[in-house]
Amino acid sequence: MRLLHFDGEILVSTDFRGKTIPRYAILSHRWGDSEILFEDLGRATYKEKGGYRKIEFCAAQAARDGLQYFWIDTCCIDKWDLREHSKAINSMFRWYKGAARCYVFLPDVSAAVDAPQSSWEASFRASEWFTRGWTLQELIAPASVEFFSREGWRIGNKTSLEPLVHATTGIPVRALRNGPLDEFTIDERREWAKNRETSEEEDAVYCLLGILNIAIPTAYGEGVERAWRRLQTELEAAGSAPSIIPFSQNDQFVGRESQLAELEAKLFKHNQATTMAIVGPPGTGKSQLALEVAHRTRQKHRTCSVFWVDSSDTDSLYRSYTGIAQKLSIPGWDDEKADSRQLVRAYLSGKGERQCLLVFDNADDMSLGSSGMFTGAAHLSNYLPQSELCAVLYTTTNRDTAKRLAAPNIVELKEMTASTSQRMLENHMKSSLSKSEQQEAQLLLRELSYLPLAIVQAAAYINTRNITLREYRSLVARQKEAVLGCNSKLPEDGPQQHDTTGPVATTLLISLDQIRGDGELAADYLFLAACVDRKGIPLDLLPASLPREREEAVKVLSRYGLVTRRPAESSLDLHQLVHRALRGWLRKQKRLDEWMGNAIREVYRVFPGDNYGSRSKWRRLLPHAKYALLHSPAEQGGRDWSELVWKCATALYNDGRWREAEQLIMQVVETSSRVLGDEHPSTLTSMANLASTYRNQGRNQGRWTEAEQLDVQVMETSKRGLGDEHPNTLSSMANLASTYRNQGRWTEAEQLDVQVMETSKRVLGDEHPSTLSSMANLASTYRNQGRWMKAEQLDVQVMETRKRVLGDEHPSTLTSMNNLAFTLKGQNRNGEAVSLIEALLQVGKRVFGPTHPNILSSSHTLDEWRGRST
Structure with a gap:
């Protein structure tokens, strides 16, 4: 669960997963057209959105009630993270119930301070807030619910307005007073939502999950009737073995009687679990047959758990296993560092008394590629429970995969009668x-x-x-x-x-x-x-x-x-x-290249920068970007193609997926070299980017030699084609010096750094950003050599010039302050170093926010240094 609070003027989101959750307020409201989303929090422009007014209101009211933290659904849930979003829907009732205060913001109710009830009662009863599905649980779950007008004035709470709220909603007073909900029948609780509306039809069911004390996977697109049937199945299954089947039973399922009979007969033959596979071309109904098997197994064997697993890729498999771990309440399931696949495997392997059916849908390849969070290939068999009572059913279009997974128990789907x-x-x-x-x-x-x-x-x-x-x-x-x-x-x-x-x-x-x-x-x-x-x-x-x-x-x-x-x-x-x-x-129609180009442009348009808060977004967009890049001719893609490659490579690099980033940039190098020539500036730039990727993979990867070879090639080609003093040439020399520094080759790095700095001063001027960067690089070389006085002179000069030219809050200025602080620390001038980091943090928190990785790193450094400072 994430909670918000203000650190000065900066809105901060703190993740309390695995931690003690402090007392918090919670906002109940209707979404508008300009809400602040989770991904907006890392941007400086979020205050410009219309939804910021509600955040200010909630924070101010929470502060008046002695609460530092507050929760708002619009920006406390990372909706690009599918696992988090699904979990949030099933946790919402509990979060509202656990709030110290719930504030209902009513933009369609106007009331001045101390205004008589008669002036706002009609608009209060007519408020759209009372017509929405999700606000039902937001009214019932919290013990303290307070209503506020659009001006932010408190017009009453659930207790003082009880007769009015009861008359408006028809909800029994006992329920409004937080009486036990199991005192009311299922039909009575469903009736409370009868006249409420939701944007998505399935939400008419999902908004009742907490009120009915049921948890089911969401399956938007199934329709409200199927959602109701799944909910009813869960209610009827109370006391049965826990299961997850994310799709309702298909009432339009027909045929495949012989295959269905074979599967049911063999999966648990003589109480001995069997591994089977359904194989057939796309579109023949493999998943529908498996779904029918899953529902019938659950209906006939109430002590058998049935779990549906999307095994189309590693990320989908992980999300499915996380849902299973949560359903089974396996210790550690909510630990972000735990591998839910291994948790489930170990748990089911050790539960010898319980039958289980695992349905692996879309198992077209035993080695699962990753589309987002996880790196490398994962072999499907690594996550299968070792239990004689755990049956496994695969669906696949790949006959060889079916044989490897389940031979000889293969059911083949052919043409229907x-x-x-x-x-x-x-x-x-x-x-x-x-x-x-x-x-x-x-x-x-x-x-x-x-x-x-x-x-x-x-x-x-x-x-x-x-x-x-x-x-x-x-x-x-x-x-x-x-x-x-x-x-x-x-x-x-x-x-x-x-x-x-x-x-x-x-x-x-x-x-x-x-x-x-x-x-x-x-x-x-x-x-x-x-x-x-x-x-x-x-x-x-x-x-x-x-x-x-x-x-x-x-x-x-x-x-x-x-x-x-x-x-x-x-x-x-x-x-x-x-x-x-x-x-x-x-x-x-000879339009495929045209639309591939359109796809490149649209993916590039929405693909986020490398802001750390956008990680979930780029993970979901990477499969689409990589597909478009792979199938689009680079020579026709233009600048958008190259820029998208670099965005993807940067995202992969920030996710620690070095090899994938390297492969993408190599693709750009090869294409640029073929289309534009080996000495074209764009080719040289892409080669420099590839060298940077090698450099960033670190000493343990052994890529310094490859980085050096590329850096030398780029530098020599730039000198020959552009001249010794061209900015691109100087940049290539700086890159080579960086590679030397990483190898501990200080003398060679120093020679290049000095040459770049002196040439930059002469060609670009003393205050040019490139000149200042070259001075900072040389200072870094001196620092690593222990030549503190020389490093300090350069660091001070760079910092003062950047402050004067760029301003105190520019990121480059903050970087120069950090560099100088480390130089001072190297001279045991701890007090001065601590003061500089404190000044950096004061500005940095305001500019980037307290949770930015660089700010967190500086905070950690400050904690260490304070313990040693004198």
């Missing part, structure tokens, strides 16, 4: 088929190769456009004729990468024709989504002049069954067949 396909179609149609349509349905299904995904997309189109099966079959015929008439050659990477002829491609392109006719925005979003990673595509990537326009366009795509929405994550998914078909269509 005609009768089963018809039942599936009927289940997805909003109106039942007449007898005259039965034959038409069979003809259509044959055209669609009885493929489940194609059937679902066809039904979505028919329902949305309200047309007949015959009319849709005519569209299928015309679409196939158009594809055959196109007579295009397959691209070099083959039909598996760019299919435009299969049934899913056919249904997709029929829908695409209609979407393009209705408006370009939704179609543009599809094309853009085809040029980034197909999972977890952030809505921020989809450009729109107004959020409402984006929302309407995404709803169009949802109605046609082309995307799966994740509203809680503000993202969407494309099925891999849809993704593949879109790329194929764009290529045939």
Whole structure:
């Protein structure tokens, strides 16, 4: 749990995970259009947003109530961190209940100080705050709830306004007084939310989790009815083994009876757990079959835990295991340093008396790549419990993977039967088929190769456009004729990468024709989504002049069954067949390169800088950036391509993912060299960046020699092409000197540093930033040689010049103060060193915030030095 407080004028966010949580106030409010988000806290401009007024109000009121800390959902939850966001939704009721004070801010209620109730009562009762789903728990959970007008005046609390609140909400007085909620039936508690609205339909269910004392994984996009059924299943399962199945049972599931029977019979045959795999091409319904198995297992074996694991990549696997660890209350599950995968593995391996079923969905590769938080490849088998009672079920498109994981217990999905396909179609149609349509349905299904995904997309189109099966079959015929008439050659990477002829491609392109006719925005979003990673595509990537326009366009795509929405994550998914078909269509239209360029531009637009508070954001955007860069020709990408590579490399470097950063920059070097030539300034810049990456990997990586070779090459080429005194040449010499310093080659570093400094003074002037940097570098060399007086003279000169030219608060000025402090400390002038660090921190906290890594490092240094200062 994060809490806010003000340190002077700076708003500070403190993470109390694993620590004792202090007393805090909490804000209940409705979101506006300009809220301060978690990622805004590291920026100097957050005070300019409209939501800052609420933060000031909450902080001031908390201070009046003797509380230093306060919580506001808009900026205390890192919504780019999916694991944190899901946990927060299930913890919200507990956080409100634990608050010392809850302040309800009502922007639609006006009341002056000491105004009579008659002047504001009508607007109070009509306030939208009473109509929202999430504010229900914010009214019931806290012991102290106080209401404030838009002017910030207190108009009463839950006790003084009890008759008014009871009359407005219909909530029993006993519940308003924090009586035990289990005294009320489930239906009674559900009734309290009956007339309340939520932005997302599933939130009508999720906002009741705390009130019903239930925890379930959120699955935005499932619809309110399925969410209710999952909630009901959890309620009915009270006393059963703990389980996590993030999707409700599919009431439209049909067919696969023989495979279903085989799986149920073998998974726990003679009480002996078995490992099995479902394998088949994309779109054949593997996940739906596994989901049916999961729900039936839970229903028939109440003592068997069932856990669903997304194993498409390492990060998804980790999030799934973290949810399992929380559900099982495994000690240490909430420790950020703990590996939840090993916690769950050890726990389930040691619980020999409990049956368990683990469903690993999307296990297409045993070696899982990382898309964000975790580095390196993880072998799936490393995280499997060693227990005879723990059954495992995989879904995969990879036959070799299935054999390695589960041979000989493999269930293969092939083409569905005609009768089963018809039942599936009927289940997805909003109106039942007449007898005259039965034959038409069979003809259509044959055209669609009885493929489940194609059937679902066809039904979505028919329902949305309200047309007949015959009319849709005519569209299928015309679409196939158009594809055959196109007579295009397959691209070099083959039909598996760019299919435009299969049934899913056919249904997709029929829908695409209609979407393009209705408006370009939704179609543009599809094309853009085809040029980034197909999972977890952030809505921020989809450009729109107004959020409402984006929302309407995404709803169009949802109605046609082309995307799966994740509203809680503000993202969407494309099925891999849809993704593949879109790329194929764009290529045939000779527009793929154009849209790859658009994708590069949009990813670059939203990709954050290296601010430490943006880590969760760049982790989620990295898969999309890397996909776009990999599939986009660098020579056509222009400046955005190169800049995005460097942004990604910087993010990877800050995450400690040295090798991945190195690979990206090497790609830029090779491309620049091929397209622009070995001596082009851009090529030399990229080589210098690669050398910097080698340098930053440290002595233990043994990359100094490689860094030196590149630095020398860049320097010599710059001298030859640009001259000895060109700024780029001087920069390359400074880089080489830095490499020498890191190797302890002080004499060589000093010679270069002196040469760079003297040339910079003569060419650029004494006060030029590059000149001052060269002086600071030389001072660093002197410091490492123990030549303190020479280092001090330079450090003082740099600091005073930067203060005069750049100002006291410029980051370069603060860096020079830090350098001088270390020089003074090296001379045992501890008092002066401590005073300088104290002055640095006073300014630095105001400029960067107290939690910035550099400020934390300086604070740690100060604590150490104070213990030794005299």
